[in-house]
Amino acid sequence: MLFKKSTLRALALCCGLTGIGSAHSATMLFDSVGDMGSILYATTRDGATLSATVQFTLNTLSASQAVFAVQVSNNSFGPGANDLKSFGIDIVSPTLNSASANNGWDASRNVTFPAFQQVDLCVWDGSNCSGGGNQGVAEGAVESFLLTLGTAGNFVTSGIEFTSPYSVRFQSVGNSGNSFTFPGCIVGTPNCGPGQQVPEPASLALVGLGLLGAALARRRKVA
Template identity: 30%
Template sequence: MKLLNTKNLAALSLTAAMGMASTSAMALAFPDFQVDEGSVPGGTVANVFTADKITGNYVEIATFDPAGTFDVSIQWQAGQFVANDGTLPVVTQLGSFGPGGYGLYALFQGSGTFATVGSVTTFNFASGSLGLYLDPSQNTTFTAPATGNVAWTTGNTGDDILIGTGSILSGAGTLNPTLSTCVPGAGINCGSFGTTSSFELTNAGKLYFISPDPFHNLVFNSGQLNSFVPVGTQEINGSMDAIFGQRTVPEPTTVALMGLGLLGLGLRRRKA
């Protein structure tokens, strides 16, 4: 009878762990969010819409150290909101030159390690931070830094608004110039990268991103790498998309079940 209870506890522990893994996987889906463009200062057209992805282009300055570390400073310009699991463009005022038009951009700095084996280079992020901004007048200027460990310089930012901040939690990328998708001579789509960062809205951001409430606390960025040589300081450009997700905390019951399961496994090991 005691052996049967031990087995049951072990099964409960496995079930709880599988439940947690499922929850983590779900965070990588395309959750919806709502935007209220009427909250942008100076806007004259109210527009509330639902989307699940933001697409855009980026330019980054990356500095590679011979010791195998790198620093990157990225400037990203949002170009479009997309819905229906990233398949349906949404009509918005982002980038419009008419009434209510505005810009949306992000600045990101990160660092990590890299290694090249043959022609393939892999990257792993260790730390980083980001800021997401509204540009109501669409007149912000950007000046690239000399090295990847320095932030971009911005101008005409008197009316810009910080709406979200975050810190990198994980990230990796691969550069492979020999890929069939890497167009000879142009170096397009020679690799990819992805990062997961925490995300927190400012008070102004809560007026722009209105749902869910509280808002998603993760942002997943994924992009493609055009060809470059990971030596010294490089200017790299490409496309990068962003989706949001929710980092969940296990329910107390789940934690308790896992604890009981581990206890059961411990008892079983002692008897063995």
């Protein structure tokens, strides 16, 4: 298990009349030094199998600053270079006022993740969040760095939350050699593991409806 204690809160699937396609979200919570959590990125594209894991370990924590040890492993294979260039966190709470990284990596706040959406945090090993340059995590490679986050809020009282979707960008992918962006899932949650492709929002909505129907049926049976 990759989580020290209550470091993961998987938020339930909610299938309301509005927002059914974007109802799925999951959150990693880091509230004490040593807390860990990992994101898995896994799918296929243009003949290549894209697979990578980003692991976070909370090293230091104060009211205004948190430092994570981050390890990025690119286990992709197939045609193409399949270099991992950047990854993003949709929502970081409390709100960040600074973000930086070392060992050739960098971090940006409140940027549009390429071919995705605006994210609170983008961490990249390239020219910028969109990639480019000769950097990136190559197939079979593992890179480690420190990610330092700052807030005007209070990390100690509220902890640090990373809320999905968790985006990733690969370049020189598969037979076409194009770039590709897709979301990941939290290791340790249902349907997130080696060989598991990340579900599309519509599929997640159907799963949520199915779970809701099953729960209602059980309640009727008990009654």
